[in-house]
Amino acid sequence: MPHIRRNATSHAALMVMAGLVLLALNLRPAATAVGPVLGEIRADLGLNATTAGVLTALPALCFAAFGAMAPIFSNRVGPHRTIGMALVAMVAGQSGRLLVDAPVPFLLLSVITLGGMAVANVLLPSLVRRHFPSRIGFITALYSTALNVGTMFAGLFTAPLAMWLGGWRQSMWIWVGMTVISCVPWLFLVSADRDHEPIARHAAWGFRHIVHTRLGWLMALFFGAQSTQAYTAFGWLSSIYVDAGASPSFGGLMLGILTGLSIPFGFLVPMYVSRSERPQRALWLFGVCGITSYTGLLFAPLTLPWLWAVLLSIGMSGFPYFLALLGRRANSSDGVAVLSAFSQSVGYLIAAIGPFLFGALRGLTGDFQVPIIVTMVLFLPLVGFGLAASRPRLIEDELIAGSND
Incomplete structure (x- = not known):
């Protein structure tokens, strides 16, 4: 989006910054919220120890596998559309796994969720370079802080929320809602792409x-x-x-x-x-x-x-x-x-x-x-x-x- 990157109005620059920070805030909770309520999830879905082990190993494995695909998607459809698709995967995966009652669908929907998180996680630094080339340190500091805040909040509040709201599913809907909120700035960015940015069809590297x-x-x-x-x-x-x-x-x-x-x-x-x-x-x-x-x-x-x-x-x-x-x-x-x-x-x-x-x-x-x-x-x-x-x-x-x- 060259018109935002080089000749940004204060409104557009703030929209991009809000998009980056809100995205970063939601790149960890869907993964870190599982640990505090893993016992409840196992009891509710009937997960055995092996399946629970697979579930806890999924974040690192998905971040490795799907993160590798991020540049391919970005060069095919553009970075903003790629982030938009990643957010759709995060919302759909998180919502879907709260509606199922069997281990296999829960694991598959978790893979979809983590796949979206992995793609967005990889592209965040390149988006900072793209939109704020003269303020890389400050913007990186902002989204790094947001990543840590999201991680800490999910770890601290998922279990208490499950107790107050009546179950692990109810508490995790909070993190789904936060992800939905983070989609708002990206709707603007993807819409602006439609009129102003051609899509790269071939990756240089x-x-x-x-x-x-x-x-x-x-x-x-x-x-x-x-x-x-x-x-x-x-x-x-x-x-x-x-x-x-x-x-x-x-x-x-x-x-x-x-x-x-x-x-x-x-x-x-x-x-x-x-x-x-x-x-x-x-x-x-x-x-x-x-x-x-x-x-x-x-x-x-x-x-x-x-x-x-x-x-x-x-x-x-x-x-x-x-x-x-x-x-x-x-x-x-x-x-x-x-x-x-x-x-x-x-x-x-x-x-x-x-x-x-x-x-x-x-x-x-x-x-x-x-x-x-x-x-x-x-x-x-x-x-x-x-x-x-x-x-x-x-x-x-x-x-x-x-x-x-």
Whole structure:
């Protein structure tokens, strides 16, 4: 939409910004709302342990599979129409799974929901580059914060809402309603596309090109390393405190500190990355804080429990760093789209292994010492891949060089 990107009125710019923020706000609740009411869902639908395990693994798998398709859709029908279709899938999938009473339809509709979320998730950074090329850091900070707010709200309020409203289905209709609201700005954007923007029919670059680039793999490995840390902490931090002698409610409180602090960090980190000439210095802070946190959890988990949660939240700030770095490693919205798609698709596959590995090590050894040590050591590749990906270069240069070979 060139007329919005280059000669935007304040109204149009605000419409685009609202669309990005509302979209980001709704890219996590449909996934994170399942965990707090998983017991009720299992009892209501008759899910066995295996099916429940598949359900909890679906987000990472769908984000990997469908995220890879996002640039293809975008180049066929345009980015705004692609987001519009993703939102339709999110609303239809979420609504449908609240109306079924059998495991298989529930899983299939969950795949549709997560597929829409995955496509929109990948295209968000490219839309920021497309509409706000001179304000990438600030807009990235806004939508990164919205992502974290949506994640935290769904985790905190789904179970209480289920209790107050009379069931898990009723509570999840709240998140459907929020997704419907987020469609409003995109109706305007898609309508404006119809008159002003031709549809690209051929993609300049795809996976077959970026798979041969060094930067593509560095970004993918960095994203996978930081997502592994995040998935592991979200899944196991509370249990670590409980195993050390704390109550389940205290463990939940520490997890709340971890997720709550991701909101301000989600805003501050992209702003720092966009304004600093050497943003990679933040990676050393993430590594030191993460390793210090797990050291404390290993040797004295209940001595300064809140400090370990705070430090771990800082250590997990690689996600907003990655989002901001996408805008610095490409000079076009198409470049950002293909880099985002490849990095996140590969990265989510890597990240899906983390919680299972942690749990397997816990089962084999009988305590948390070995899994904590392994998770601590995994901060080293996170910092290493992040430092390498942060060196000044553009994905377009590597793609062009590869096409000339």
